[in-house]
Amino acid sequence: MKKLIIIGAGISGLSAGIFARQHGFDAEIYEMHSIPGGECTGWSRTGYHFDNCIHWLTGTKEDTDLYKVWKELGAFQDTDIYQADYLFAYNKNGKTLYFYRDIDKLKQHLNELSPEDNEEIARFIDLIRKFQVLTVPTKKPMDMMNIIDYIKMGMEYRHISKDLSLLQKSSIEEYASRFKSQLIREAIKNTCPENYYAMAIFFSFGTFTSGNGGYPMGGSLKMSFRMADKFKELGGKIFYNTKAKRIIVENGDAVGIQLDSGEIIKGDYVISTVDAGMLMTKLLEGKYKDKVFDKQFNNPDLYPIHSSVNIGFGVSCDLSPREHDISYEVEPFKCGGKLIDRINLKHYCHEPSFAPKGSSVIIVRIMGDDYDYWKNLRDSSTEKYYAEKDKLSKDLIDRIGKLYPETRGKFEAVDVSTPLTYERYFGAYKGAWMGFDISPKSKALIHNGLIKGIDNLFVAGQWIFMPGGLPSAVLAGKWAIQKLCKKEGKEFTFKF
Ligand SMILES: Cc1cc2nc3c(=O)[nH]c(=O)nc-3n(C[C@H](O)[C@H](O)[C@H](O)COP(=O)(O)OP(=O)(O)OC[C@H]3O[C@@H](n4cnc5c(N)ncnc54)[C@H](O)[C@@H]3O)c2cc1C
Structure with a gap:
């Protein structure tokens, strides 16, 4: 049996591992953290669980191909899928806009909020309907698709091709400016980071x-554990607290890895699911060039990455009557060297296991590319770094107390994670929470998961499939095994 070494037990590594076992490969995963899941994770503090990943997961609708992939991997085993009534709400000057799941209700609501935008709202809703039927290409990686596959994909996207090219070239801000209502404009901009293209x-x-x-009930970490259990049930092995130091390449073949401990693990194939920065500079020691990654790393304006600061609170009061996810204006405070005057409050009261009965978890996620700020601060003084995290949580306790008076004096747990947390625990490049983004100025690049000059190495992980996220991660793992099967002359047997 051919032996496969997988670096990283995130969603991509677990996906590759499970498909590898199902196709008769001996698979071992080496993971530097003590648990599976990578960035699909959460952690507990003094009786509260802070889920720091899934807000919504693409592929939770039963008749989609992606759902079948998640199901095959055990991600939804014995798990209910929670469907929130609205994605998030946005408050301004006492008025609240809800992005309802029910699209007719959303249309009516927007029209009530801004009758003068009636025509633009109709176009907005129409476009959303067109996007509802689009699916992520799941069956094969693009470079394994044949002419028929391309024709089929073209047909699927045909009804929207004109809109796609337009939305690809405009930023979210440009798109939002079509609306007269300031509330609608701002709420739309709040959906994604500002330099995303409107299509997002x-x-x-x-x-x-x-x-x-x-949202799979139980949260991100439980989903990761379900996938790790499935991999182990199939006979796969995971080695935790085991960091790969380099990929060993001999005569153009990846023949194994060397661990941080110095130990050498030999194998017939290596799959890397770590972020592209770690792969190219550390695991491959900067010895290889890669056209796609080089272009992305060298042009951060065209291919930005994003990180966030996440502040979690456990409060001994029931916040379920409040909006589950809402953005409010607040008295300005500093985070990552920037002045913040608006926060998103997300509570998890739909998850009984996250807080003691009658208590609640709130997470405030502040988006911003402030990795360098936090890194410089910690490098200058660890005390200052922790003091700033402490000040940030106190500023937020004050702001939340003003918005939700029932929380005053009830804060029992606090947790602040910065981009450095994601770098430390998952090796994430600059603490990024997805891969490279697509901006209106750039073209989406597709990485074929191979590094020129190295045979027997497959690259998976969210970094090869812009803009990253859990669907990219899970598919990149699957695609690596499809390529491996092709190379070995085996049929990839998973059918939709
Ligand atoms: C706050 C936050 C919210 C998010 N929300 C969503 C969401 O709502 N929906 C969505 O689709 N996506 C979301 N994401 C993105 C999602 O978490 C990622 O896209 C996905 O988890 C990436 O999976 P991956 O397997 O490609 O990479 P990773 O999760 O980064 O896995 C790589 C693994 O490799 C390990 N590793 C790294 N270097 C080494 C080494 N040298 N040796 C051994 N092991 C190593 C790491 O520890 C890690 O476990 C969110 C992310 C964050 C941070």
Whole structure:
């Protein structure tokens, strides 16, 4: 039996591992953290669980191909999918806009909020409907598709091709400016980071309103453990707290890995699911060039990455009557060197296991590319770094107390994670929470998962499939095994 070494037990590594076992490969996963899941994770503090990943997961609608992939991997085993009534709410000057899942209700609501935008709202809703039927190409990687596959894909996207090229070239801000209502403009901009292309909002709303963007109950970490259990049930082995130091290449073949401990593990194939920065500079020691990654790393304006600061609170009061996800204006405070005057409050009261009965978890996620700020601060003084995290949580306790008076004096747990947390635990490049983004100025690049000059190495992980996220991660793992099967002359047997 051919032996496969997989670096990383995130969603991509677990996906590759499970498909590898199902296709008769001996598979071992080497993971530097003590648990599976990579960035699909959460952690517990003094009786509260802070889920720091899934807001919505593409592929939760039963008749989609992606759902079948998640199901095959055990991600939804014995698990209900929660479908929220609205994606998030946005408050301004006492008025609240809800992005409802029910698209007719959304249309009516927007028209009530801004009758003068009636025509633009109709176009907005129409576009969302068009996006509802689009699916992520799941069956094969693009470079394994044949002419028939391309024709089929073209047919699927035909009804929207004109809109796609337009939305690809405009930023979210440009798109939002079509609306007269300031509330609608701002709420749309709040959907994604500002330099995203406008298409991103329609993929988000289309997925969510079609019921394909639900939340697996139990949360991110439990989903990761279910997949790790499936891999182990199939006979796969995971080695935790085991960091790979380099990939050993001999005469153009990847023949194994060397661990941080110095130990050498030999194998017939290696799959890397770690972020592209770690792969190219550390595991491959900067010895190889890669056209796609080089272009992305060298042009951060065209291919930005994003990180966030996540502040979790456990409060001993029931916040379920409050909106589950809402953005409010607040008295300005500093985070990552920037002035913040608006926060998103997300509570998890639909998850009984996250907090003691009658208590609640709130997470505030502040988006911003402030890795360098936090890194410089910690490098200058660890005390200052922790003091700033402490100040941030106190500022937020004050702001939340003003918005939700019932929380005053009831804060029992606090957790602050910065981009450095994601770098430390998952090796994430600059603490990024997805891969490279697509901006209106750039063209989506497709990485074929191979590094020129090295045979027997497959690259998976969210970094090869822009803009990253859990669907990219799970598919990249599957595609690596499809390529491996092709190389070995085996049939890839998973059918939809
Ligand atoms: C706050 C936050 C919210 C998010 N929300 C969503 C969401 O709502 N929906 C969505 O689709 N996506 C979301 N994402 C993105 C999603 O978490 C990622 O896209 C996905 O988990 C990436 O999976 P991966 O397997 O490609 O990479 P990773 O999760 O990064 O896995 C790589 C693994 O490799 C390990 N590793 C790294 N270097 C080494 C080494 N040298 N040796 C051994 N092991 C190593 C790491 O520890 C890690 O476990 C979110 C991410 C964050 C951070």
